[in-house]
Amino acid sequence: MPTRSAKQPRLLDQVRRRLRVGHYSIRTEQTYIAWIKRYILFHGKRHPKDMGKEEIEAFLTYLAVERSVSAATQNQALNAILFLYRTVLEIDVKWMTEVVRAKRNPRIPVVMSETEVRRVLAHLSETYALIASLLYGSGLRLMEAVRLRVKDVDFDYRQIVVRDGKGAKDRVTPLPQVAVAPLQQQIRDIGQRHAGDLSAGYGEVYLPNALAVKYPNAARELAWQYVFASDQLSRDPRSGAIRRHHINEKGLQRAVKQAVAKAGVHKKASCHTFRHSFATHLLERGNDIRTVQELLGHKDVRTTMIYTHVLKRGGLGVASPLDA
Numbered sequence: 001m002p003t004r005s006a007k008q009p010r011l012l013d014q015v016r017r018r019l020r021v022g023h024y025s026i027r028t029e030q031t032y033i034a035w036i037k038r039y040i041l042f043h044g045k046r047h048p049k050d051m052g053k054e055e056i057e058a059f060l061t062y063l064a065v066e067r068s069v070s071a072a073t074q075n076q077a078l079n080a081i082l083f084l085y086r087t088v089l090e091i092d093v094k095w096m097t098e099v100v101r102a103k104r105n106p107r108i109p110v111v112m113s114e115t116e117v118r119r120v121l122a123h124l125s126e127t128y129a130l131i132a133s134l135l136y137g138s139g140l141r142l143m144e145a146v147r148l149r150v151k152d153v154d155f156d157y158r159q160i161v162v163r164d165g166k167g168a169k170d171r172v173t174p175l176p177q178v179a180v181a182p183l184q185q186q187i188r189d190i191g192q193r194h195a196g197d198l199s200a201g202y203g204e205v206y207l208p209n210a211l212a213v214k215y216p217n218a219a220r221e222l223a224w225q226y227v228f229a230s231d232q233l234s235r236d237p238r239s240g241a242i243r244r245h246h247i248n249e250k251g252l253q254r255a256v257k258q259a260v261a262k263a264g265v266h267k268k269a270s271c272h273t274f275r276h277s278f279a280t281h282l283l284e285r286g287n288d289i290r291t292v293q294e295l296l297g298h299k300d301v302r303t304t305m306i307y308t309h310v311l312k313r314g315g316l317g318v319a320s321p322l323d324a
Contacts, residue, residue, distance in 0.1 A: 014088050016033065018087050019032060032083060036048075038059075038077075039081055042059050048084055048089060060077065060078060109280075109307065110269055111277050112269055112274075116265045120132070120259045120260055121133060124256070130179065130186060131252055132252070132274055136274035137175075138174060141275060146252070147246055148227045149225065149226060150222055151223035151224060153183060154175070158175045171294065186228070190225055193229065194244075202233060204243050205226065206236060229247065256270060282295070
């Protein structure tokens with residue numbers, strides 16, 4: 001008697017599976033799923049295998065013209081759709097090379113002066129001020145700071161090891177002396193909370209890339225805990241395990257926005273502005289641009305060159321004739 005063939009998983013479940021096999025982050029998974037849903041709904045719930053180049057271009061045009069999304073957002077949507085066709089549906093997509101990506105216009109970064117940085121930090125709570133101090137003092141990206149693990153803070157060598165940064169690269173960046181004592185206290189506090197979690201039967205933390213299989217006890221060690229751990233335990237959306245994750249970055253983003261206003265800094269400053277300021281102030285002090293490139297983790301020095309346009313020398317480094 002013939003056996004019934006296994007039911008084919010739903011399309012979005014197939015996408016999730018392939019993303020997890022490829023060790024994509026939970027944020028990338030959520031973003032790709034959201035864009036693929038929007039693409040399918042835009043075309044009246046037609047199956048993607050029945051669509052092609054014209055439908056993709058129509059969706060991207062809609063995003064740019066009707067929704068006025070940025071070039072970066074439009075390209076993010078295209079990346080999600082490319083993943084769907086190439087990796088999930090395994091459809092020959094030679095025509096994909098003809099789909100034009102939106103061009104991102106270069107923008108001069110917003111930079112705060114050293115005085116403005118100090119004023120903004122003064123209006124942040126203790127923990128948020130410490131994280132913002134690392135954004136500025138170590139040039140960390142927002143998620144690199146909130147995902148920082150205890151083991152990656154090296155007090156002896158006064159450095160922070162950034163693991164799996166943008167582009168899946170590791171790098172080393174300086175640990176500011178003024179941040180040493182607050183960070184040591186933060187880790188002591190985390191250690192006490194972690195001990196309590198272990199006593200209550202919890203204490204595990206998320207480990208990336210199957211490290212939990214390779215090192216079965218690591219998830220319960222203090223070294224792997226997040227330096228800026230959440231106040232609440234939460235359920236892992238993938239495994240269902242109860243864990244203590246890192247703090248939600250949105251709280252810091254709101255706090256920085258409020259601090260900028262309270263400090264009277266009339267610039268469109270955000271968490272990322274601290275990183276821009278880190279690079280600019282290093283260059284102002286005469287540091288080599290290649291060194292700054294390495295500290296920031298930029299693949300191309302041309303990305304770092306953008307900070308030369310905002311040094312304290314006026315537009316493009318020239319003096320105004322009025323000052324002569």
